[in-house]
Amino acid sequence: MPEMQETVREWLDTGKVDLFLGYKQVEGHPLPYAFNRDNLEELQDLTVSEARYPLEKLGAGILAVQPELKIGILGRDCNRRALNVLAVHQQITPGQMEILEVKCCPSPLRKHADCSSLEPRTYGSVKLEVGIDNSMPTARMEQFDQQTRFDKWLYEFQKCLKCYGCRDICPVCFCKECSLEHADLVETGGVPPEVPLFHLIRAVHMAGRCIDCGLCEDACPVDIPLRLLYRKVNEIVKDLFGYETGLSLEQPPLSILGEGASGVTDSHRAAV
Amino acid sequence: MGFLQELFKFVGLEGRLRLEWISSAEATKFVKVVTEFTEQIRNLGPSPLAKGSAQPLEDLELPPLPQAAAGGGCGCAQTGT
Numbered sequence: 086m087p088e089m090q091e092t093v094r095e096w097l098d099t100g101k102v103d104l105f106l107g108y109k110q111v112e113g114h115p116l117p118y119a120f121n122r123d124n125l126e127e128l129q130d131l132t133v134s135e136a137r138y139p140l141e142k143l144g145a146g147i148l149a150v151q152p153e154l155k156i157g158i159l160g161r162d163c164n165r166r167a168l169n170v171l172a173v174h175q176q177i178t179p180g181q182m183e184i185l186e187v188k189c190c191p192s193p194l195r196k197h198a199d200c201s202s203l204e205p206r207t208y209g210s211v212k213l214e215v216g217i218d219n220s221m222p223t224a225r226m227e228q229f230d231q232q233t234r235f236d237k238w239l240y241e242f243q244k245c246l247k248c249y250g251c252r253d254i255c256p257v258c259f260c261k262e263c264s265l266e267h268a269d270l271v272e273t274g275g276v277p278p279e280v281p282l283f284h285l286i287r288a289v290h291m292a293g294r295c296i297d298c299g300l301c302e303d304a305c306p307v308d309i310p311l312r313l314l315y316r317k318v319n320e321i322v323k324d325l326f327g328y329e330t331g332l333s334l335e336q337p338p339l340s341i342l343g344e345g346a347s348g349v350t351d352s353h354r355a356a357v
Numbered sequence: 358m359g360f361l362q363e364l365f366k367f368v369g370l371e372g373r374l375r376l377e378w379i380s381s382a383e384a385t386k387f388v389k390v391v392t393e394f395t396e397q398i399r400n401l402g403p404s405p406l407a408k409g410s411a412q413p414l415e416d417l418e419l420p421p422l423p424q425a426a427a428g429g430g431c432g433c434a435q436t437g438t
Contacts, residue, residue: 226367235369235405281368281406288364314367321363339360 090128092185093157097122102157102183104147106140107131117143133159133187139256139300141167145176152181160184163298166331167256170294173334176259212308216240219302219310223317242284244307245277251301251311252287257294264290284314291315292322293330293337372401 096102097120109118109127115136120128140158148154158164165184172179205220212218217226217237226234252258252265264270264286265278271286272279295315302312319330326338358376365374377390 223367231369231371233369234367238368239405281370285364285368289361292360317367318364321360325359325363 089133089185089187090131093120093131094125094128096157096183096185097125100155102155104144104154105157105159105185106144107159107185108134108136108138119147131159137298137300137303139167139254139298140164141171141182142256142259144182145171145259148177148181152178155181155183157183157185159187161187163296164256166296167298169331169334170257170296171259173336174257174259174294174340179334206308208308217310217313219308219313221310221313223313223320226313226317238281241309242280243277244309245280245283246306247276247278247283248306250304250306251309254300254304256298256300257296258290284309284311288314288318292318293326293328293339295319296331370405372397373404 093105093107097105103121105120107118107120108115109120109130110132111130115132115134117138117140118127120131140160141164144156144158147156165186168177168179168182168184171177208218215237217240226237229237249265252263265283271283277283295318297312297316297319299312301315302308302310305311322328322330322338328335328338330337358374362371362374365371375390375394377386379387379390
């Protein structure tokens with residue numbers, strides 16, 4: 086940890102970044118915090134833990150107001166993918182944010198991962214029987230017959246409290262006007278929200294956007310297997326268009342409009 | 358469209374979505390497609406999402422609780438939440 090604090094100090098000192106978004110240990114809790122040149126002594130409380138917040142989203146929000154800033158963030162592979170997606174959708178300019186990478190993925194050398202979502206949770210017998218085991222691969226889900234698949238998703242979706250936690254925590258959800266709050270698209274004033282429309286709208290919007298960070302599922306108070314749903318969505322995008330979300334600065338196939346759009350081949354058109 | 362059909366399939370709603378390009382000159386194709394699709398939908402039966410037909414959470418048939426959990430715990434498993 087001291088090495089990391091030194092690196093951040095150096096980044097701030099040399100002007101490589103003006104702000105560093107990381108986590109500060111406050112009374113035992115790691116909270117997202119902006120370290121800057123005026124509070125260098127606070128760097129001793131910079132911490133790395135399982136706690137994850139969409140720091141790149143917070144950074145993009147700051148850059149929207151003060152685009153001249155350079156921001157460093159503590160991040161993992163998923164944060165890098167999120168930055169690519171934010172750049173693709175012109176929420177940031179590539180290079181405005183610098184990632185100080187911490188390890189996340191388990192390896193033979195490192196069985197335990199920092200990333201909380203990599204440790205499958207254990208679920209109760211009812212959820213496993215009637216609903217969906219969130220750690221299930223998409224291929225397993227597809228093996229159920231149509232009725233079972235439908236019932237399982239309905240069971241999961243009906244638990245929704247419409248807290249918008251999945252959207253609010255999502256590092257790549259940045260729209261000012263959200264379809265999920267549009268009265269013409271989703272009926273207002275009831276819980277659960279229109280099933281399965283509410284979740285399918287979000288699923289469609291995650292196509293070519295979701296970077297599989299798992300924050301939505303972490304945030305969901307009722308354990309809806311959102312990650313499984315969005316993972317499938319991006320498998321479809323990959324199968325149909327050969328597009329891998331977050332790995333490049335290439336435009337996603339679903340935001341390309343019109344005949345003259347570059348990068349769209351006849352096979353893409355057939356798929357749409 | 359291919360994307361939406363795949364997504365519908367994943368959540369168990371396959372067969373209810375179709376897109377066809379039909380020119381105003383292709384009357385026979387229009388008739389054929391509409392008849393075919395109507396027949397397909399009729400075979401699938403009423404939409405499981407039609408108002409009132411969705412099974413409320415309380416009515417779901419829950420599996421029997423395992424012996425160990427049935428006696429104690431907070432009771433939340435019994436209500437199925």
